[in-house]
Amino acid sequence: MNPRRARVYAWALYDVGNSAFATVVMAGFFPIFFKEYWSGDLPATESTFWLGAANSVASLLILASAPLLGAMADGGGGRKRFLAAFTGLGVVATAALYLVPAGAWPVAAVLYTLAAIGFSGSMVFYDAMLLAVCRERHFDAVSALGYALGYLGGGLLFAFTVVMTLQPGWFGLAEEATAVRLAFLITAGWWAAFTLPLLRRVPEPMLGPRGGGIVAGLAELKTTLGRVGRLRPVVLFLAAYWFYIDGVDTIVRMAVDYGLAIGLETGDLILALLLTQAVGFPAALAFGRLGARLGPRRGIEIAIAVYLGVVVWATYLDSALEFYLLAAAVGLVQGGIQSLSRSLYARIIPRDRTAEFFGFYNMLGKFAAVLGPALMGGVGLVTGSPRAGMGVVALLFVVGWLLLRRVDEEAARRQARELEGRNDL
Structure with a gap:
């Protein structure tokens, strides 16, 4: 295989690993298992509070640290090292969930928080390495891949x-709970295995000045601010991204809760989540082609329009x-809006500070995961209607679209190139 193509696939395979955590653990089994197995003796409202707290703590820690971590990585050429460290944290914490006995909800919550930190932290450096595997004209297609x-x-x-949890006897397992615990262990191994190609084949881009360490990272962060x-x-x-990805993340994290509420x-x-995944694979590839043909911003606008229809x-x-039909509609655009946002952002930032700038990018995404569900839940609580809580999410997409239309991509690219290599700001 062509070395450049091999790097592209090695980079993209990391998404196979970390997406398993997002799907199997974060969106799928952990919320249900936490409530029914680990915190079954707690009142439902209390178990919901602790689950929400685990998500919020993980998101807030990444929110606070992502720009600094990115600055440290750019200064020291350490994207792969940081990615490996965060992935290791996530893998070990996910695997450890297998050992947590029934009723030990504090341990489960702490491990889940650590795993979520590993997942979110690794994405800062994974996204930044897009520029190390392809040229700008291929950003849309490679990001979509x-x-x-x-x-x-x-x-x-x-x-x-x-299937393993529905039919544990087929796999020689005694009960459903054992199958779910084993699912956490399998997911950890899967994540680790699909990280190896990136670590072995993707080169470490040395785009910034040498430095490293917390002091140097703080100095670089000040420069990045x-x-x-100035851009x-x-x-x-x-x-714009903060508002519309807030809406996307709210739908991802609250869909199961909303379905149960109505x-x-x-x-x-669970079947709807599977449908979203099945539709999302070809749809993400199609959006990569759409972005190449119409431009990433136009593709993002199309996805926002679909999300507005879904919310209404x-x-x-x-x-x-x-609900199945809505799940399919979300699958059509979820990967597209994420991949085209990443590729558009990569076009308009200085190439020698990619991890820093992607630190801000991921910080905003994780901040949305803190506020979006709270907004939906708060409106639902005040009005007494989960449907009203869902309806307010439409505002996030509208505001995001209005701000996106004001972005001058050509001016951004010109200004970013002027700043490359400069340390006098």
Whole structure:
């Protein structure tokens, strides 16, 4: 295989590994297992609080540290080293969930928090390494390839673990609880295995000045803050991204809870998640082609329009069939809006500070994961209607779209190139 192509696939395969954690653990089994197995003796509201706290703590820690970590990596040429460290944390914590006995919800919550930190932290450096594997004209297609393989790999493992939990006897297991615990262990091994190609084949891009360490990282972070402030189109894009990805993350994290709140069965919700994964694989590839043809911003706008339709429809749905249809619609655009956002952002930032700038990018994404579900839950609590809570999510997509339309991509690229190699800001 051509060395450049080999690097592309090695990079994209990492998405196969970490997407398994996002699908099997974060969106799939952990929320249900936490409530029914580890915290079964707690009142439902209390177990929900602790699960939300685990998610919020992980997100807030990444929110606080992502820009500094990115600055340290750019200064010391350590993207792969940091990616490996965060991945190792996530893998070990996920595997350790297998050992947690029934009722030990504090241990489960701590391990899940550590695993989520590993997952989110690794993405800062994974996204930044896009520039090390392809040229700019291929950003859309390569970014989409990563998300597409993530949907495929994560979906296949999720399907396998669902079958294993539904029919534990087929696998020589005594009960469903054992199968779910084993699913955490399998996911950890899967994540680790698909990290190895990136560590072996993707070169460490040495784009920034040598440095490293916390002191150097803080100095680089101060410089980055100044640079971000001077790049007005980048600031506008980050603001737009924060709003619309807030909506995306809210739907991802709250879909199962919303379905249960309006009376749908757990089995239907799990099947809907599988459907989203199945549709997401070809759709992410298609969006990569769409971005190459129409431009990434136009592709993002199309995805936002679909999400608006999904949110409006969700406020009226009352059957499992409708939930399946909405899951398919989300699968059509979820990978596309994520991959095209990543490739558009990579176009408008200085090439010698990619990890720093992607630190801000991921920071905003994780900050959305803190506030979005809280907004939906708060409105639902005040109004007494989960449908009203879902409806308010539409505002996030509208504001994101309005800000995105104001981003001048050409001006951003020109300003970013002018700042490359400069340390006088």
